[in-house]
Amino acid sequence: MPVILIGFMGTGKSTVGRLLAESMNQSFCDLDELIEKEAGMTIPTYFDTYGEQVFRQLEQDLLKKAIDEYDILSTGGGTPTISANQKVIQAAMGRTIKLDAPIDEIRARIGDDMNRPIFKKLSQQAFNELKEKRDAIYTKFCDVIIDTSQKNPREIVAEIKALIYSNTDELNYASL
Ligand SMILES: Nc1ncnc2c1ncn2[C@@H]1O[C@H](COP(=O)(O)OP(=O)(O)O)[C@@H](O)[C@H]1O
Numbered sequence: 502m503p504v505i506l507i508g509f510m511g512t513g514k515s516t517v518g519r520l521l522a523e524s525m526n527q528s529f530c531d532l533d534e535l536i537e538k539e540a541g542m543t544i545p546t547y548f549d550t551y552g553e554q555v556f557r558q559l560e561q562d563l564l565k566k567a568i569d570e571y572d573i574l575s576t577g578g579g580t581p582t583i584s585a586n587q588k589v590i591q592a593a594m595g596r597t598i599k600l601d602a603p604i605d606e607i608r609a610r611i612g613d614d615m616n617r618p619i620f621k622k623l624s625q626q627a628f629n630e631l632k633e634k635r636d637a638i639y640t641k642f643c644d645v646i647i648d649t650s651q652k653n654p655r656e657i658v659a660e661i662k663a664l665i666y667s668n669t670d671e672l673n674y675a676s677l
Pocket residue numbers: 508509510511512513514515516517575610611649652653654657
């Protein structure tokens with residue numbers, strides 16, 4: 502039963518997923534890293550070379566493989582917005598966890614990191630609107646939301662582990 506981290510850019514999916522896997526001694530995949538490995542280039546270069554549509558196809562192809570193979574998966578911010586990916590995530594019957602943070606905190610985290618082509622190309626307002634639009638999707642497809650604001654990654658990992666081990670109804674499987 503995989504743990505799948507979803508959420509907007511900069512909410513900490515990659516950082517927290519890796520730490521969570523380490524602390525649980527489980528296998529980990531960062532979908533963006535898998536894409537970069539398969540493509541043989543960085544994500545910004547891939548976007549520049551082939552465009553977003555081709556990136557989304559590769560992302561979709563690798564999502565299924567990653568969900569089947571790994572215990573803990575950090576997705577990209579756009580992954581759950583594609584309907585084919587939503588079906589793959591639902592079919593995995595795992596624990597889908599949305600990480601969230603206020604937009605200002607996200608900006609502070611990723612503000613000088615130009616490795617995110619979507620962030621780079623959007624105006625401030627368009628970026629804010631994208632977060633709002635995508636947040637509704639993440640919320641629909643997750644079992645639980647974790648607010649990462651003002652918490653360090655280790656605290657977030659502890660929170661996720663407490664949820665997993667408590668086997669509580671807070672993980673609302675009915676939404677899957
Ligand atoms: N809880 C946190 N508090 C502060 N900074 C964080 C936190 N989680 C991640 N970061 C930092 O924010 C940036 C984006 O984190 P990352 O894990 O790449 O997010 P995502 O994969 O969701 O885009 C990185 O520089 C990371 O070190």
